[in-house]
Amino acid sequence: MHLFVFSRKPVLYLLMFLLVICFWGFLHYQYLSIPSLVKDPETYYIVRTQEKVTALTFDDGPDPLYTGTILDILQTKNIKATFFILGQNAKQNPDLMKRILNEGHEIGNHGYSHSYIPNKFIDELIDTDKTIFQSLNQQTLYYRPPGGIITKSIVKEVTANGQILTLWSVDSKDWQNPGPKQIEQNVVKNIFPGSIILLHDGGEKREQTIQALTEIIEKLQQQGYRFVTLSDLKQYDADITVQKNIPPA
Numbered sequence: 164m165h166l167f168v169f170s171r172k173p174v175l176y177l178l179m180f181l182l183v184i185c186f187w188g189f190l191h192y193q194y195l196s197i198p199s200l201v202k203d204p205e206t207y208y209i210v211r212t213q214e215k216v217t218a219l220t221f222d223d224g225p226d227p228l229y230t231g232t233i234l235d236i237l238q239t240k241n242i243k244a245t246f247f248i249l250g251q252n253a254k255q256n257p258d259l260m261k262r263i264l265n266e267g268h269e270i271g272n273h274g275y276s277h278s279y280i281p282n283k284f285i286d287e288l289i290d291t292d293k294t295i296f297q298s299l300n301q302q303t304l305y306y307r308p309p310g311g312i313i314t315k316s317i318v319k320e321v322t323a324n325g326q327i328l329t330l331w332s333v334d335s336k337d338w339q340n341p342g343p344k345q346i347e348q349n350v351v352k353n354i355f356p357g358s359i360i361l362l363h364d365g366g367e368k369r370e371q372t373i374q375a376l377t378e379i380i381e382k383l384q385q386q387g388y389r390f391v392t393l394s395d396l397k398q399y400d401a402d403i404t405v406q407k408n409i410p411p412a
């Protein structure tokens with residue numbers, strides 16, 4: 164009997180150890196790689212400024228059901244935003260792509276098919292860039308990985324491809340469809356100068372995002388915020404860098 168117990172124990176320990184490792188791996192993949200928790204300094208998710216400026220970003224479009232309405236709202240409010248488009252949607256909606264560009268918004272790359280498989284990211288990034296270049300004769304400077312999944316090698320490869328891996332610092336959580344009021348609160352309560360706001364204009368039902376958008380804009384404007392594209396937002400970080408280089412008196 165003793166012998167039986169002794170021969171099983173190490174196997175049990177090994178199994179428990181493997182179980183813990185698997186669970187840790189799952190947690191790491193599911194949660195720890197989510198950028199709002201990691202705040203990776205090698206990515207663009209914030210600029211350090213005291214100016215009340217912020218960037219609205221819309222992922223997963225262009226979508227014929229929602230993107231046009233979002234563009235209408237932005238036009239009415241005279242606001243410029245950034246759209247992280249999917250290559251497959253860009254191909255199907257060339258008129259919306261032109262409209263986004265012609266109305267002064269910035270276009271970022273969000274991959275081709277919204278695949279969550281990290282080793283497909285770079286191929287999809289390149290395919291999407293080709294699609295955008297064919298329709299608009301323009302290169303993208305900003306890349307946002309689907310689901311915000313990042314690894315060191317993805318950051319390295321994106322940088323080597325000449326793009327800036329871009330995440331966000333204020334999550335509207337509109338992807339949960341929690342109701343327009345909640346989406347608005349998620350933004351208004353968490354806003355700060357130099358933040359990047361995550362919203363969606365495609366992928367799933369986006370009526371709630373559309374319902375929340377005007378309120379988000381008006382509430383933030385009442386607080387003194389201005390809305391800029393990602394490239395314009397970056398200029399504010401540059402100011403701080405210049406100030407840092409001034410030697411102390």
Ligand SMILES: [Zn+2]
Nearest residue numbers: 222223309310
């Ligand atoms: Zn997405």
